[in-house]
Amino acid sequence: MTLDFSRSAPFTMGIELELMILSTHDWNLIRGAGDLLALIEKEKHAGDIKPEITESMIEISTSVHTDYATMLCELTAIRDTVVGNALRLNLAIAGGGAHPFQHWSEQRIFPKERFFHLHEMYGYLAKQFTVFGQHIHIGVPSGDDAIWLAHMMSRYIPHFIALSASSPYSQGMDTAFDSSRLNNINAFPLSGTMPFVADWNEFNGYFDTMRDLKVVESMKDFYWDIRPKPEFGTIEIRVCDTPLTVEKAAALAAYAQALARHLMLDRPRAPSLDVYRVYSFNRFTACRYGMQAGFIDADTRSRRLLKEDIAETLDILVPHARALGSGSALAEIGASLDSHQNGSGWLRDTFKQTQSLSDVVRLQSRLWAGEQRLQPVR
Amino acid sequence: MADIGFLPSFPLAATNLMLVGAVLLCGLAVGQIFVRVLKLPRITGFVAAGLVLGPGVLGLLDQTMLGELSIFVDISLGLILFELGRRLDLRWFTRDPWLLASSVAESLLSFLFVYGTLRFFDIAPVYAASAATIAMATSPAVLIMIVHDQGATGPLTERLLALTALNNVFAFLLIALLFGFVHLEYRADLLQAVSHPVYLIAGSSGLGYVAFIAARALARWLGKREDSQFGMLLGLIVGTVGCAISFKLSVLLALLAFGVFARNLDRDHDLMAVEFGPGGQFFLVMLFVITGAGLRPAELAVAGAIGGAFILARLAGKLVGLGIFASLSGITQKKALLLGIGMVPMSAIAVVMVQGASALYPEFGAKLSSIVLSAVVILELVGPLATQWALRRAGEAEPATRAAA
Numbered sequence: 169m170t171l172d173f174s175r176s177a178p179f180t181m182g183i184e185l186e187l188m189i190l191s192t193h194d195w196n197l198i199r200g201a202g203d204l205l206a207l208i209e210k211e212k213h214a215g216d217i218k219p220e221i222t223e224s225m226i227e228i229s230t231s232v233h234t235d236y237a238t239m240l241c242e243l244t245a246i247r248d249t250v251v252g253n254a255l256r257l258n259l260a261i262a263g264g265g266a267h268p269f270q271h272w273s274e275q276r277i278f279p280k281e282r283f284f285h286l287h288e289m290y291g292y293l294a295k296q297f298t299v300f301g302q303h304i305h306i307g308v309p310s311g312d313d314a315i316w317l318a319h320m321m322s323r324y325i326p327h328f329i330a331l332s333a334s335s336p337y338s339q340g341m342d343t344a345f346d347s348s349r350l351n352n353i354n355a356f357p358l359s360g361t362m363p364f365v366a367d368w369n370e371f372n373g374y375f376d377t378m379r380d381l382k383v384v385e386s387m388k389d390f391y392w393d394i395r396p397k398p399e400f401g402t403i404e405i406r407v408c409d410t411p412l413t414v415e416k417a418a419a420l421a422a423y424a425q426a427l428a429r430h431l432m433l434d435r436p437r438a439p440s441l442d443v444y445r446v447y448s449f450n451r452f453t454a455c456r457y458g459m460q461a462g463f464i465d466a467d468t469r470s471r472r473l474l475k476e477d478i479a480e481t482l483d484i485l486v487p488h489a490r491a492l493g494s495g496s497a498l499a500e501i502g503a504s505l506d507s508h509q510n511g512s513g514w515l516r517d518t519f520k521q522t523q524s525l526s527d528v529v530r531l532q533s534r535l536w537a538g539e540q541r542l543q544p545v546r
Numbered sequence: 547m548a549d550i551g552f553l554p555s556f557p558l559a560a561t562n563l564m565l566v567g568a569v570l571l572c573g574l575a576v577g578q579i580f581v582r583v584l585k586l587p588r589i590t591g592f593v594a595a596g597l598v599l600g601p602g603v604l605g606l607l608d609q610t611m612l613g614e615l616s617i618f619v620d621i622s623l624g625l626i627l628f629e630l631g632r633r634l635d636l637r638w639f640t641r642d643p644w645l646l647a648s649s650v651a652e653s654l655l656s657f658l659f660v661y662g663t664l665r666f667f668d669i670a671p672v673y674a675a676s677a678a679t680i681a682m683a684t685s686p687a688v689l690i691m692i693v694h695d696q697g698a699t700g701p702l703t704e705r706l707l708a709l710t711a712l713n714n715v716f717a718f719l720l721i722a723l724l725f726g727f728v729h730l731e732y733r734a735d736l737l738q739a740v741s742h743p744v745y746l747i748a749g750s751s752g753l754g755y756v757a758f759i760a761a762r763a764l765a766r767w768l769g770k771r772e773d774s775q776f777g778m779l780l781g782l783i784v785g786t787v788g789c790a791i792s793f794k795l796s797v798l799l800a801l802l803a804f805g806v807f808a809r810n811l812d813r814d815h816d817l818m819a820v821e822f823g824p825g826g827q828f829f830l831v832m833l834f835v836i837t838g839a840g841l842r843p844a845e846l847a848v849a850g851a852i853g854g855a856f857i858l859a860r861l862a863g864k865l866v867g868l869g870i871f872a873s874l875s876g877i878t879q880k881k882a883l884l885l886g887i888g889m890v891p892m893s894a895i896a897v898v899m900v901q902g903a904s905a906l907y908p909e910f911g912a913k914l915s916s917i918v919l920s921a922v923v924i925l926e927l928v929g930p931l932a933t934q935w936a937l938r939r940a941g942e943a944e945p946a947t948r949a950a951a
Contacts, residue, residue: 191699193633193706195819204701206876253876255642447816523769526818527815
């Protein structure tokens with residue numbers, strides 16, 4: 169049996185975001201997903217709002233967009249729905265890749281068959297999976313394009329990690345990483361990267377073998393950094409931490425969209441195994457150092473700072489952003505580059521000022537609700 | 547043989563500390579037996595231990611000993627009410643006014659139903675009203691302890707704490723007002739009847755406010771360090787309890803006000819949310835054992851019928867009040883039912899407050915006690931179980947309950 173790849177219009181995009189549900193008493197995670205979803209279901213709302221693996225998480229997703237501005241608009245509407253209903257229950261919502269001081273052992277699995285299955289299979293890893301990521305979908309016309317684009321995008325994975333990083337604190341400690349969240353994902357047996365297959369046909373061969381060997385049942389079992397999503401007709405970039413604001417989340421999707429357009433139309437190079445040879449190293453330094461990370465360019469065999477590579481990419485993307493109408497989104501990414509500021513920087517600055525992780529979470533939730541600008545404010 | 551001066555003379559003089567240690571150990575041991583053997587909440591065990599040791603059964607703890615231990619009651623009530631006050635987030639009621647409506651409804655209906663029931667039993671209005679006021683409040687001590695023991699977190703737990711905080715506020719204010727009527731009942735003049743409630747309410751909340759200002763100033767100076775803020779708050783709580791007693795104010799109202807101010811007026815978030823943890827546990831165990839010792843099983847036989855009717859009327863009031871506003875406040879009828887059952891523990895604190903009136907007019911206290919005490923006996927033992935059941939049914943308790951020490 170082969171996987172059918174649904175066609176979708178090229179350069180369409182969509183976002184899924186996993187969010188924290190917080191107690192306004194002590195700003196720890198709270199098991200509020202059930203009540204919050206029940207309340208949200210009662211009203212008509214934009215996008216899709218679903219439970220996630222533990223009861224203190226909720227997942228929101230946008231519909232399919234070509235335009236950055238309309239996507240941001242929808243995302244803001246979904247955000248307001250979730251935040252507004254949470255307030256009625258005296259709960260708060262926040263972005264960020266990991267809750268700074270929750271303890272994984274206190275998490276509870278959301279009562280749903282698939283989640284219980286995951287918990288049984290992965291044990292404590294499933295509960296440690298209480299981390300919060302952004303998934304970006306980019307539409308592609310065919311399965312072959314999906315495989316090609318996934319290989320080409322792999323080079324840029326460190327960009328997405330560094331720009332979105334917002335999980336410096338984990339289990340009450342500064343991890344020294346900008347994105348500690350990805351370390352939790354590395355533990356899963358089917359994490360990592362898609363094999364270096366040439367096209368959709370070869371991919372199907374690989375998938376069939378894995379299924380015959382009973383390693384996987386469906387595409388959902390692969391936790392790769394980028395994976396094709398045949399039912400949507402997209403590739404899915406899964407390395408981003410959930411950013412601290414919806415604006416940043418939308419800007420990251422616009423960056424992926426412009427990058428896809430550049431790669432598909434300009435065809436700057438061919439997929440190369442060399443990219444995968446340096447992949448783990450580049451990915452690690454991006455997690456560890458964020459924008460200040462070093463970056464090895466497999467193509468030119470040169471070494472530079474990751475932020476220089478992002479800046480150069482942004483220059484290349486200018487005409488594509490213009491064509492897609494996402495100039496302002498890319499300008500925002502450029503600005504964060506100039507200020508060396510990603511979510512992790514903001515969180516660390518805020519901790520420096522408040523000296524309390526629960527204050528950090530409180531301000532993080534205000535930032536998410538759009539009540540505060542992206543700068544440390546007491 | 548000559549007297550050896552450094553040896554103690556027999557029989558040994560029991561010291562207060564020996565008493566405290568013994569009470570604590572007995573309580574904990576019986577609590578463990580309840581958890582392990584009977585699968586009941588350990589609080590019920592603490593109360594049962596007190597009941598058996600107390601004057602009602604074995605009489606090992608007599609009235610003088612209980613008097614000496616009363617300081618623990620005051621401190622633990624102070625800790626609990628401060629903690630409860632910190633759970634009362636007034637902004638929640640502006641975001642969801644129906645929550646406030648459901649709180650007013652459940653308090654009012656428990657009052658009215660109980661008042662009506664007691665009037666049916668031909669109990670004079672002033673006593674019926676005092677007893678009905680006691681019926682309004684849910685026991686914060688039982689609730690906080692069960693929430694802690696069950697590791698409960700979630701929206702129902704938060705709602706339960708907020709509603710309990712509010713029905714305690716209502717009950718305390720009403721009791722202060724009732725003092726006025728009690729004065730009138732016993733022919734005191736009108737001035738006293740009016741000024742006493744005013745002094746209690748204004749004085750106690752004023753004291754709570756002063757304590758909050760002091761706490762905030764000290765917190766700014768100490769910085770965000772949990773250990774130092776913990777000690778500071780503990781000191782202020784105990785000090786405020788002492789001040790309230792000296793000024794003949796309401797300890798309960800003052801500490802509740804302190805907590806509410808700390809939650810709602812601390813704009814810069816200088817105060818940290820500290821948990822009183824193991825240290826607080828000690829006081830709570832003492833509180834429950836001493837409460838148990840104050841119970842008289844004999845009361846059950848005397849006023850059994852009234853007690854039963856009182857309990858049913860109270861529960862009906864809570865369930866109807868919460869049920870009416872459930873869907874408007876965004877919760878299901880099932881959740882409203884669980885909330886009502888979670889609120890079954892009755893506040894022995896309200897009883898303590900009414901005893902303030904007994905001090906002024908012993909006859910009043912005696913009459914009131916005979917009305918409510920049978921309900922108190924039943925609810926002290928059954929209440930913890932009801933709350934525990936509600937939290938578990940709501941799925942907010944830890945699946946494997948920590949067998950807490």
